[in-house]
Amino acid sequence: MSPFTYTRARDPDMALSDLVANPQAKFLGGGTNLVDLMKMGVERPARLVDINRLPLDRVEELPNDGGIRIGALVRNSDLAEHPLITSRYPVVSEALLSGASPQLRNLATTGGNLMQRTRCYYFYDPAFTMCNKRVPGSGCAAIQGYNRIHAILGQSEHCIATHPSDFCVALAALEAVVRLRGPNGERTIPFDEFHRLPGDTPHLETNLRPNELITAVDLPALPFAVRSHYFKVRDRATFAFALVSVAAALEVEGGAIKNVRLALGGVAHKPWRARRAEKALSGRPPNEETFRRAAEAELAGAKAYQYNAFKVELARRAITRALSTVAAMA
Numbered sequence: 367m368s369p370f371t372y373t374r375a376r377d378p379d380m381a382l383s384d385l386v387a388n389p390q391a392k393f394l395g396g397g398t399n400l401v402d403l404m405k406m407g408v409e410r411p412a413r414l415v416d417i418n419r420l421p422l423d424r425v426e427e428l429p430n431d432g433g434i435r436i437g438a439l440v441r442n443s444d445l446a447e448h449p450l451i452t453s454r455y456p457v458v459s460e461a462l463l464s465g466a467s468p469q470l471r472n473l474a475t476t477g478g479n480l481m482q483r484t485r486c487y488y489f490y491d492p493a494f495t496m497c498n499k500r501v502p503g504s505g506c507a508a509i510q511g512y513n514r515i516h517a518i519l520g521q522s523e524h525c526i527a528t529h530p531s532d533f534c535v536a537l538a539a540l541e542a543v544v545r546l547r548g549p550n551g552e553r554t555i556p557f558d559e560f561h562r563l564p565g566d567t568p569h570l571e572t573n574l575r576p577n578e579l580i581t582a583v584d585l586p587a588l589p590f591a592v593r594s595h596y597f598k599v600r601d602r603a604t605f606a607f608a609l610v611s612v613a614a615a616l617e618v619e620g621g622a623i624k625n626v627r628l629a630l631g632g633v634a635h636k637p638w639r640a641r642r643a644e645k646a647l648s649g650r651p652p653n654e655e656t657f658r659r660a661a662e663a664e665l666a667g668a669k670a671y672q673y674n675a676f677k678v679e680l681a682r683r684a685i686t687r688a689l690s691t692v693a694a695m696a
Contacts, residue, residue: 396473432587438477457594477580484527525568535631548578561636590617608632612688661685
């Protein structure tokens with residue numbers, strides 16, 4: 367681990383000013399991903415700005431639209447068990463509880479979860495010099511390497527890594543909004559625009575502007591989200607990242623699908639909003655054939671590699687399974 371200095375911010379203004387004054391600084395929340403990357407020599411911040419004392423650890427109802435605001439420092443374990451979440455957005459609770467371990471969930475934060483970096487083998491090991499995320503322009507070792515966990519949607523010739531978060535898949539399905547604060551004030555960004563696809567700049571993973579701090583995530587009022595579910599397929603039952611995951615919410619009226627929200631994890635560089643599948647589901651009867659056809663529509667453009675071709679069929683079955691589970695809740 368490279369040497370670094372440490373400071374503890376008393377308020378958001380101090381945190382931002384410290385970051386502006388130290389271009390190589392990083393914010394420290396739970397540190398469950400950042401510290402790992404520092405140990406591996408992938409991240410080398412010259413300064414850590416500890417933001418854990420900031421007043422960003424509340425979950426509260428929004429007064430105007432019935433949505434919920436989640437502070438950036440709310441711990442994953444607290445959020446997963448919060449009554450507003452378990453009663454209105456069970457998909458969020460299920461996604462959080464399927465991630466990491468209880469010890470890590472006790473430390474991991476809402477904002478930090480959004481900033482997780484990929485678990486690509488080649489990115490995590492600096493011994494592999496070909497990684498466009500670590501060294502832009504060096505190439506992508508995974509394309510011709512061991513690519514079992516890698517992307518089948520939205521990838522590029524420059525990067526086929528996947529986003530690791532479970533929580534973010536649920537947020538993508540729910541059309542969350544990220545609240546940010548920077549030197550020029552506050553702004554919001556729709557969740558679908560927060561993370562980026564790799565294109566030819568895979569080292570740019572989000573649309574955060576320089577020196578911005580995530581302050582909260584807003585969940586809009588979505589009454590039918592009470593019938594929602596997170597389904598995760600992984601190599602072992604705990605402490606494993608998704609090979610494929612699905613966040614689904616469904617509203618059925620008069621024997622037809624009225625509203626649906628669907629997002630996938632483990633298949634792309636960012637949480638993947640399955641809009642083609644949603645379109646194929648609208649107005650159709652909620653049965654297995656409908657769900658399978660929607661999955662096929664979403665995966666028609668999938669591109670597999672030597673070791674991850676199984677993901678295409680796995681994703682098709684996972685989508686069908688998740689939607690069938692939610693349909694049975696009605």
